[in-house]
Amino acid sequence: MAGIATLERLSRAEMDGELAATLDAVGEATVRGQLKYPPRLHGKLARAIACRAYAGPIFELTHLMAAAQCVFGDRGYESLFWDQGPATAERFRQDFERALTNPPGAADHIHSDGTAIHAAYADGAFTLTYARMPFLSAMLDFLVAALGYGAVDDALRDALGPRLSRATLARAANRITRSLYAYLKPRLPTAQAQRKCRSLMAFLLARTKKGTVRPEDLDDDDAFDFWQAESVKADGAGDWKTFRTVFRAFVHLREALRAAADHEALACPLPIDPERDAGGVDPGQVMAACAAFARRKDPLEVLGSAPAKAIKFLNRRETDGISLIMDSGDAALAMPLSLLRAEVFGAVQAGISQCLRRGDDGRAAVARSCDPDDESYCGRVEMLDETLAHMEKALHAAYHVLAKARHGDAIALLLGLNPNMDLRPLAPALAATARVRGNVVALGAQAVRDEFFAQAAIAPAHCPELGAFVARCARAHRRMARKGFTGFDAGDPEIVEGFAAGAGALLRIRDAVARYRARLDRLMPDAGDRDRRYRADRGLFFTQFRILYGGTP
Amino acid sequence: MKPTARGPAKGHGLAEAVFVALDSLDRMAAAQGPKDAYPRAGFDALPRAGFDALPRAGFDSHPRAGFDDIYRFANDPTMTMDDTLARSLSADARLRADLRHLVERAAKGGGLLAAAASSGTITTRHGTSFRMTLRQSRADGNQIYVLIHLAGKGTMAPRTLFVIDDDSTCRKVPLPSPLDGTVQLLLEADSEIVAALRDPTTEVFIQ
Numbered sequence: 001m002a003g004i005a006t007l008e009r010l011s012r013a014e015m016d017g018e019l020a021a022t023l024d025a026v027g028e029a030t031v032r033g034q035l036k037y038p039p040r041l042h043g044k045l046a047r048a049i050a051c052r053a054y055a056g057p058i059f060e061l062t063h064l065m066a067a068a069q070c071v072f073g074d075r076g077y078e079s080l081f082w083d084q085g086p087a088t089a090e091r092f093r094q095d096f097e098r099a100l101t102n103p104p105g106a107a108d109h110i111h112s113d114g115t116a117i118h119a120a121y122a123d124g125a126f127t128l129t130y131a132r133m134p135f136l137s138a139m140l141d142f143l144v145a146a147l148g149y150g151a152v153d154d155a156l157r158d159a160l161g162p163r164l165s166r167a168t169l170a171r172a173a174n175r176i177t178r179s180l181y182a183y184l185k186p187r188l189p190t191a192q193a194q195r196k197c198r199s200l201m202a203f204l205l206a207r208t209k210k211g212t213v214r215p216e217d218l219d220d221d222d223a224f225d226f227w228q229a230e231s232v233k234a235d236g237a238g239d240w241k242t243f244r245t246v247f248r249a250f251v252h253l254r255e256a257l258r259a260a261a262d263h264e265a266l267a268c269p270l271p272i273d274p275e276r277d278a279g280g281v282d283p284g285q286v287m288a289a290c291a292a293f294a295r296r297k298d299p300l301e302v303l304g305s306a307p308a309k310a311i312k313f314l315n316r317r318e319t320d321g322i323s324l325i326m327d328s329g330d331a332a333l334a335m336p337l338s339l340l341r342a343e344v345f346g347a348v349q350a351g352i353s354q355c356l357r358r359g360d361d362g363r364a365a366v367a368r369s370c371d372p373d374d375e376s377y378c379g380r381v382e383m384l385d386e387t388l389a390h391m392e393k394a395l396h397a398a399y400h401v402l403a404k405a406r407h408g409d410a411i412a413l414l415l416g417l418n419p420n421m422d423l424r425p426l427a428p429a430l431a432a433t434a435r436v437r438g439n440v441v442a443l444g445a446q447a448v449r450d451e452f453f454a455q456a457a458i459a460p461a462h463c464p465e466l467g468a469f470v471a472r473c474a475r476a477h478r479r480m481a482r483k484g485f486t487g488f489d490a491g492d493p494e495i496v497e498g499f500a501a502g503a504g505a506l507l508r509i510r511d512a513v514a515r516y517r518a519r520l521d522r523l524m525p526d527a528g529d530r531d532r533r534y535r536a537d538r539g540l541f542f543t544q545f546r547i548l549y550g551g552t553p
Numbered sequence: 554m555k556p557t558a559r560g561p562a563k564g565h566g567l568a569e570a571v572f573v574a575l576d577s578l579d580r581m582a583a584a585q586g587p588k589d590a591y592p593r594a595g596f597d598a599l600p601r602a603g604f605d606a607l608p609r610a611g612f613d614s615h616p617r618a619g620f621d622d623i624y625r626f627a628n629d630p631t632m633t634m635d636d637t638l639a640r641s642l643s644a645d646a647r648l649r650a651d652l653r654h655l656v657e658r659a660a661k662g663g664g665l666l667a668a669a670a671s672s673g674t675i676t677t678r679h680g681t682s683f684r685m686t687l688r689q690s691r692a693d694g695n696q697i698y699v700l701i702h703l704a705g706k707g708t709m710a711p712r713t714l715f716v717i718d719d720d721s722t723c724r725k726v727p728l729p730s731p732l733d734g735t736v737q738l739l740l741e742a743d744s745e746i747v748a749a750l751r752d753p754t755t756e757v758f759i760q
Binding site for chain 1: 566567568569570571572573574575576577578579580581582584617619620621624625628647650651654655658
């Protein structure tokens with residue numbers, strides 16, 4: 001039986017891989033050498049699928065396909081989605097408006113107002129904005145990759161014809177939605193995730209004895225005790241073997257409980273029905289919660305995408321070292337020790353898994369991973385301090401670049417780095433070029449910005465704090481020897497935009513890491529505390545590893 | 554408020570749905586491989602013995618053709634079949650079926666219907682806008698003329714001939730301009746395309 005369970009797991013992993021690959025293929029599609037969709041659309045599509053929030057978009061999509069079929073006539077709706085360049089709102093607008101000036105098809109019921117198309121059917125109207133169309137196009141690419149063009153096209157063709165209406169399109173949309181639900185059923189491991197959620201909730205409810213669990217109830221002791229109790233159960237409700245998995249699940253549960261509280265779901269209970277698409281829960285609410293969760297990762301994604309990608313703000317080691325902090329959001333502050341444990345002992349456990357994969361027996365694998373030179377809590381904190389110092393330097397260097405290019409974001413960066421800087425000595429000069437409301441000077445206006453940069457250049461004379469900051473930034477820039485910083489050309493607008501986008505993201509990352517670092521300081525104020533805690537945790541974790549992999553404590 | 558095996562505790566429906574969605578996103582990220590900064594949680598949880606040996610969809614080292622590619626192949630007369638497209642079509646029955654569907658959709662007059670000769674092979678096919686005839690060359694018995702007759706003066710000149718066999722393998726032949734309402738191709742009598750055109754189980758579409 002154990003063999004069958006293993007095979008089932010492997011097959012499920014295979015299915016997840018297929019779904020991920022299908023979504024990836026949409027995200028990586030290129031048209032004439034350019035990405036067909038902007039990278040963020042890929043995440044939005046993945047969330048719509050994972051949250052099962054696809055019924056609404058599919059309904060919109062059938063309207064878009066039907067409108068395109070009417071407007072483009074013989075060229076077919078396909079030409080709108082696959083004949084043209086990258087999928088942007090502007091491109092969709094141009095295609096529709098060009099075709100609507102002399103539509104080859106029967107398109108009397110469709111018109112454009114420059115921001116949307118409006119379709120008037122006998123049983124009602126439908127409006128679709130151009131801004132929405134790139135996402136719907138990505139959804140269509142996913143549907144075609146997942147279900148096949150034939151399945152999607154057949155459903156639409158049945159709705160087209162002289163009796164085209166909202167009702168016939170709704171039937172077509174339902175048909176496609178049902179097919180997608182069937183496709184996803186074995187590929188989204190809903191039942192397993194539900195069991196994991198329920199097993200976590202049962203554990204926490206038993207501990208709180210309050211009859212309910214709030215996001216703020218989850219703490220470091222809960223995460224460690226849960227792992228200790230559940231990781232050894234071969235037939236448990238979830239796969240809780242690694243501490244990282246447990247920590248990750250606690251982060252998700254915190255997020256999920258907060259979403260429920262935010263939407264006051266506790267006041268109107270609606271159980272989820274695993275047999276029905278989205279059950280009694282509004283997929284829009286699930287989608288909104290997941291979007292909020294994804295936004296936390298945004299700054300790192302901004303650094304990894306154009307235009308910021310042209311500048312090496314963070315290297316791979318630095319990114320890896322802070323990505324779990326960014327991923328965890330508020331949970332990093334609520335469960336700081338668990339995050340530290342997940343980083344330090346999670347790496348050890350990954351090493352044990354690696355040894356097991358190479359064929360070592362469990363006891364040998366644990367012994368081999370018990371290296372006294374492994375990263376300790378002190379080592380981890382040092383790494384964070386180094387990364388924070390680097391980010392500080394990179395942000396100062398970025399200010400130098402942006403100020404040299406007279407980019408407005410330089411001022412936001414200055415204020416972000418120095419919220420309390422005394423800029424009062426600049427007030428008279430700035431006020432002379434700006435309309436002053438009360439005692440507030442609007443720094444966004446172009447003339448004021450130009451005056452600000454002119455003043456900053458002579459700052460040491462009359463605004464010492466700003467002068468010192470500008471000098472610090474120039475020094476930081478001279479010392480940065482990374483791609484994008486060296487050989488910087490102030491006249492290259494792409495590089496300047498890269499600095500503007502990257503600096504804003506890096507500032508958010510620095511703030512999140514600094515908050516977590518300060519939280520660790522409150523938990524373990526000095527190196528001695530960190531060392532004592534590390535040695536105690538090392539004993540606990542290695543005892544558990546020996547039980548898990550070696551069969552004995 | 555205790556969760557049961559049948560369903561979540563009263564009031565925790567949304568929380569559970571969000572948890573399930575986040576867990577699914579994590580699994581998808583893990584399945585994407587090293588691109589994700591924190592993909593290990595899902596994989597570490599899996600028993601790895603034997604896992605690496607399994608073929609995994611989407612992790613083929615060769616690039617894969619997608620729907621964009623077959624759409625262009627079906628609609629752009631100048632696009633030929635490259636290795637990536639050929640390999641992808643050969644490996645993916647659904648992609649072949651989609652290509653067939655696209656070709657059928659793009660051939661406005663539908664496919665050409667076969668009229669079997671006494672030998673059981675095809676010499677003539679008829680469509681609403683075209684008629685196709687295979688005729689042996691008088692000058693060289695090893696060569697075959699493929700003649701495509703346009704139905705009338707209003708018929709647009711065809712640009713591409715698609716021949717699709719019963720397992721949806723697709724062959725594409727660019728067509729020369731018509732002369733006096735007829736497109737003429739000269740092919741080797743023992744070529745794959747002539748064999749396919751003679752085969753009563755193949756479908757022929759003209760764009």
